[in-house]
Amino acid sequence: MENLMSSFSLVSKMATDDYVGFTFFVGSMAMMAASAFFFLSMNDFDRKWKTSILISGIITFIAAVHYFYMRDYWEAIGESPTFFRYVDWTLTVPLMCVEFYLILKVAGAKQSLMWKLILASVVMLVTGYAGEAIFTTGTGPALWGFFSGVAYFYIVYEIWFGSARKLAEKAGGAVLKAHKTLCWFVLVGWAIYPLGYMAGTPGWYDGIAGLGLNMDVIYNIGDAINKIGFGLVVYAAAVASKSENKKVATA
Numbered sequence: 001m002e003n004l005m006s007s008f009s010l011v012s013k014m015a016t017d018d019y020v021g022f023t024f025f026v027g028s029m030a031m032m033a034a035s036a037f038f039f040l041s042m043n044d045f046d047r048k049w050k051t052s053i054l055i056s057g058i059i060t061f062i063a064a065v066h067y068f069y070m071r072d073y074w075e076a077i078g079e080s081p082t083f084f085r086y087v088d089w090t091l092t093v094p095l096m097c098v099e100f101y102l103i104l105k106v107a108g109a110k111q112s113l114m115w116k117l118i119l120a121s122v123v124m125l126v127t128g129y130a131g132e133a134i135f136t137t138g139t140g141p142a143l144w145g146f147f148s149g150v151a152y153f154y155i156v157y158e159i160w161f162g163s164a165r166k167l168a169e170k171a172g173g174a175v176l177k178a179h180k181t182l183c184w185f186v187l188v189g190w191a192i193y194p195l196g197y198m199a200g201t202p203g204w205y206d207g208i209a210g211l212g213l214n215m216d217v218i219y220n221i222g223d224a225i226n227k228i229g230f231g232l233v234v235y236a237a238a239v240a241s242k243s244e245n246k247k248v249a250t251a
């Protein structure tokens with residue numbers, strides 16, 4: 001009976017100080033809840049914003065599915081689920097670039113802007129994966145982390161000072177406000193990830209693991225802020241633009 005029970009058991013015991021397991025678990029629930037919220041509220045808005053909110057929901061939904069896998073992987077194997085992590089990011093970060101483009105489309109953003117951001121984000125993630133999973137010894141993590149950082153700063157530059165900025169200013173109102181907030185997410189929220197990378201590189205800052213702040217805990221906090229927060233900014237912009245339109249209509 002005991003054997004039967006354990007072979008049917010879907011959960012394993014989670015230690016009370018297993019912060020990685022805990023944040024994977026809470027993360028999967030938060031991502032699911034956020035997805036339900038975005039999917040159920042998207043029909044309150046006109047077409048332009050509906051697509052943006054749909055994508056917010058797809059981002060958190062893709063993350064939720066990966067979080068289920070990552071939690072299980074962590075519980076079963078006790079290692080960082082680097083592969084699933086980067087598959088998740090490679091799907092969701094380009095979708096965040098699509099969000100930037102969709103928001104700026106009213107101001108005449110061209111698809112080339114979207115592709116530039118997507119390409120830079122893929123370079124950032126592929127080189128980050130190389131430093132985290134392939135070239136893990138000697139100068140490998142520093143070198144590939146540096147390449148990844150260059151791509152990251154290109155994205156920061158493009159949205160803060162490049163053509164994306166000019167388009168946002170042209171659009172004004174709710175669009176400009178959302179763009180500015182999302183710019184801060186990329187500058188500050190996304191900077192959490194290189195900190196996680198450094199905490200995960202042996203001999204660098206892995207000492208802060210003593211605080212329970214290991215690489216995966218840092219990545220999980222970053223994901224919650226950036227995926228759910230990012231989506232909520234888009235949602236808030238949709239709400240604001242709705243009341244802007246109402247004002248125009250009744251004026």
Ligand SMILES: *C/C=C(C)/C=C/C=C(C)/C=C/C1=C(C)CCCC1(C)C
Pocket residue numbers: 089092093124125127128129145146148149152190191193194197223226227
């Ligand atoms: C939802 C997931 C998001 C927003 C992931 C973002 C990931 C990054 C901004 C990662 C950046 C990295 C660097 C800038 C250098 C070191 C390697 C990375 C991949 C951790």
